[in-house]
Amino acid sequence: MFTHKTRIAAAALMGAALFPPAAWAANTEELQKRIESLQRSIGELQKQVETLQQESNEKATANDVEGVRADLENYKYDREREYERKNAKSTRDTTVFGTVQVRYSAQSEGAASGNPAPNGERYHTFDVPTAILGVRGNLYKDYVEGRNLEYQLSFAYAKRGTSAHASNSADFNLLDAYLRYNLLPTTDGLEGNRLNVTLGQQLLPFGVEAQSTEDLRPTINLATAVGQLGLATRQTGLVFRGDFKPFVDYAANYRAPLFEYAAGVVNGSYGNKLDNNNGKATIVRAAFTLPVDYASVFRELKFGASAYNGSRPISNAAGKIDSKARQDVYGFDIYYNHAPFGVTYEYYRARTGYAKSATGADTGNARGVGHTLTLFYTFGDQFFNSVKSAAKFDDSWPQSIQSYYRFDYYNPNKGDDLYNVRGRGFDALRVHTLGFNWFFAETTKLQFGVNRYVYDHETPARKDYTEVQTQFQYTF
Numbered sequence: 001m002f003t004h005k006t007r008i009a010a011a012a013l014m015g016a017a018l019f020p021p022a023a024w025a026a027n028t029e030e031l032q033k034r035i036e037s038l039q040r041s042i043g044e045l046q047k048q049v050e051t052l053q054q055e056s057n058e059k060a061t062a063n064d065v066e067g068v069r070a071d072l073e074n075y076k077y078d079r080e081r082e083y084e085r086k087n088a089k090s091t092r093d094t095t096v097f098g099t100v101q102v103r104y105s106a107q108s109e110g111a112a113s114g115n116p117a118p119n120g121e122r123y124h125t126f127d128v129p130t131a132i133l134g135v136r137g138n139l140y141k142d143y144v145e146g147r148n149l150e151y152q153l154s155f156a157y158a159k160r161g162t163s164a165h166a167s168n169s170a171d172f173n174l175l176d177a178y179l180r181y182n183l184l185p186t187t188d189g190l191e192g193n194r195l196n197v198t199l200g201q202q203l204l205p206f207g208v209e210a211q212s213t214e215d216l217r218p219t220i221n222l223a224t225a226v227g228q229l230g231l232a233t234r235q236t237g238l239v240f241r242g243d244f245k246p247f248v249d250y251a252a253n254y255r256a257p258l259f260e261y262a263a264g265v266v267n268g269s270y271g272n273k274l275d276n277n278n279g280k281a282t283i284v285r286a287a288f289t290l291p292v293d294y295a296s297v298f299r300e301l302k303f304g305a306s307a308y309n310g311s312r313p314i315s316n317a318a319g320k321i322d323s324k325a326r327q328d329v330y331g332f333d334i335y336y337n338h339a340p341f342g343v344t345y346e347y348y349r350a351r352t353g354y355a356k357s358a359t360g361a362d363t364g365n366a367r368g369v370g371h372t373l374t375l376f377y378t379f380g381d382q383f384f385n386s387v388k389s390a391a392k393f394d395d396s397w398p399q400s401i402q403s404y405y406r407f408d409y410y411n412p413n414k415g416d417d418l419y420n421v422r423g424r425g426f427d428a429l430r431v432h433t434l435g436f437n438w439f440f441a442e443t444t445k446l447q448f449g450v451n452r453y454v455y456d457h458e459t460p461a462r463k464d465y466t467e468v469q470t471q472f473q474y475t476f
Helices: 004-018 021-059 062-086 224-228
Strands: 092-111 121-141 150-161 170-181 194-202 235-249 254-266 282-288 300-317 319-339 343-354 363-380 400-411 429-441 444-455 465-475
Touching: 062 444, 121 170, 224 363, 235 282, 235 300, 300 343, 319 363
Parallel strands: none
Antiparallel strands: 092 121, 092 465, 121 150, 150 170, 170 194, 194 235, 235 254, 254 282, 282 300, 300 319, 319 343, 343 363, 363 400, 400 429, 429 444, 444 465
8 A cells, every 4th residue: 555655756756747847947937027027017007106196186276276366367457557557558559759969069150149138159059959759650551452541740849039038948849740641552562663642741852851851861950952941841731752663672671663753732831830822832753763783883873853833922121012922942863872982962943032122012033053962981881781681689780980071052042133132141151061970879870060151242240160060869
């Protein structure tokens, strides 16, 4: 019979026969792989559990949501309050602009001080010749074709006079007040033709200098003819302006119309006044720009002609003697601006009615003739379109110094046969000016000029003299 030990030995021998040592090793490795795979799965499950726990811990509570809402309402209230208290508001698109000039001048001959009595001679003075404040914008914006209805309203500081009672006072007078409608589309880029109509008080489209705004005029003083003939004074009326066939160079941001034109009718009584008679003044202008490539030396060579025809009432010691005396001005101009060189020339011929005597009813026409030649040379690159169109940061702006010489001549009555023409202070005058404009910011410049005034006929009260001027101008 088999004993217990015999049975165990027999079972061991049978297992060894059925499962050899090699099979034992294979089963152990497989088991080890399964154990490792199970451990990895458990590790991933633990990570997912930890992530869910973190998300559940970060979930906003009702109090958190209410706190965020309260902070948002406080921010909205602060912004609305700041806008209401600190921002100017308008019902339409509005841009505020202005120009201020501060000047110092000294001259070799004394001038009337212009102060309340007792009057005395003045050889130098500080002055604020110009201070303009205005707004402009759109009343109707055409998003499809750009036929916008625009407006401009501006006021300018002006001295009231030189009398003892008025010289210490000044007014803020209406300067520009007009509506402008674009009759042709403006959304077709630089290559499209332009035509607009302007109704209201505005600059006249005459010559080069007369239709330049105060901040863009090249010299401190106006040309003599422009000042004496009132061409730079705003007038009220209706004026069409346009151009066609422009030459365009997008790389240089350059647009030069082949032909520019303007035509209109105005009161003829200058700004801030009703018409002084039943007649109206007409004005026309045409300008032709040489059709050359941007790289041509003749780029921006322009020839223009202007005509202003109107009438005005005249009087003498006997009273009004002519309600429709002639007031006609004709002009021819040449404009050439090819940086760094620049040349402008303007010729004026005027016919202005005056009384022939102090008490008689006879009238005549003063025949005015004028020439203004200005030569420029600019050091620096601020006026190159490629530079102006490049990105700039804050006040990092290229500087330029524009040196110039101007010869200005005007004789208000070449025939010199009319009563009181010279008595009004009119006389043939030559002005030589040498100076420069220093552009050291986008809207700011410092101007300096030396003027030599030479009269054809000197008198004790009106002698030749030299004037030195320095002017600081800023716009915004």
